[in-house]
Amino acid sequence: MDNKKGANAYRFGPATLVLLVSLLPVVTAASQAAYSQSTSPLPDLSVAVAAADPVSDSRWAEIQKRGWIRVGLDPSLGPAYLYTDLEQETYAGFEWDILKAIAQTLQVQVNPVVIAWSEQLAALQADEVDLILGAREPLGLDSQLFLATRPYYLSPQRLVVRDPASRNLPEEPLIKELSQLFGRKVGIVVNSTGAALLEAYNERRGNAIRLFATSNPERLFAQLQAGQLDAVLIDQPVAAMNLRQPGSRLRLAGPPLSPIPLVGVVSSQHPSLKQALDQAISALLENGTLQHILEKWQLWEPAVMSPASTEG
Numbered sequence: 001m002d003n004k005k006g007a008n009a010y011r012f013g014p015a016t017l018v019l020l021v022s023l024l025p026v027v028t029a030a031s032q033a034a035y036s037q038s039t040s041p042l043p044d045l046s047v048a049v050a051a052a053d054p055v056s057d058s059r060w061a062e063i064q065k066r067g068w069i070r071v072g073l074d075p076s077l078g079p080a081y082l083y084t085d086l087e088q089e090t091y092a093g094f095e096w097d098i099l100k101a102i103a104q105t106l107q108v109q110v111n112p113v114v115i116a117w118s119e120q121l122a123a124l125q126a127d128e129v130d131l132i133l134g135a136r137e138p139l140g141l142d143s144q145l146f147l148a149t150r151p152y153y154l155s156p157q158r159l160v161v162r163d164p165a166s167r168n169l170p171e172e173p174l175i176k177e178l179s180q181l182f183g184r185k186v187g188i189v190v191n192s193t194g195a196a197l198l199e200a201y202n203e204r205r206g207n208a209i210r211l212f213a214t215s216n217p218e219r220l221f222a223q224l225q226a227g228q229l230d231a232v233l234i235d236q237p238v239a240a241m242n243l244r245q246p247g248s249r250l251r252l253a254g255p256p257l258s259p260i261p262l263v264g265v266v267s268s269q270h271p272s273l274k275q276a277l278d279q280a281i282s283a284l285l286e287n288g289t290l291q292h293i294l295e296k297w298q299l300w301e302p303a304v305m306s307p308a309s310t311e312g
Contacts, residue, residue: 156235158236
């Protein structure tokens, strides 16, 4: 996913930066857990989520009556998140799979409305859609205008390095913390969460890490494979996508860092819809469907995605 297509996936506000700086020293032992290897089948979602408790608005009741929910999407976010599958003539990506599972749980159909990421909040205010979803974090949202759902994914930063085994080189010391990057050249995406993390780290430690910034993630991975960079720090969905590419000689290093919640957003005038969506996301987490989807896209992190950590 290049920055032209997926720039919005790397946006963050001042509130995010404050949070990231506060989280820099925090890397729990539990976050180093390996990916779950579960191969359980997709659970049956034929039973609808329980109706939301009575609230003042009728939006959820309206959606149930018409049988479909209008969702603002931006397929240009790219293959790491949500994209157009031209061969199958549909959408694809882990966020699309999650959205479909939410709709199936709620027993409604998805009516996708393509809207540029930067224009989605305005479309929600104008009641052009019921929900927006796609690489959206709750920090910085105006609580007077918008309601964030319970997180459906916690997106951490991941260090990506070359795999010595693919080049018959001696095994390098396992990178477990940022201090092991002292003096190394690390690639970051301009205006990204990873950039905020390492720039804040360097401010505290006198530019200990040599940073190379670009707006093109593909360039970072090409330079890493060519030996021009020692590591790349980037969103896990982008890292996982590139590790899946044929001929990749890269691997993840160290634990996930500073996970940021990704959420759906509805109008503050529609708390009944938020309540229904929250119940659906909770059901997907509890019955294993969310794990199944994230494992499919190599994004499942058991410690990060625990029920307690994803509570809204």
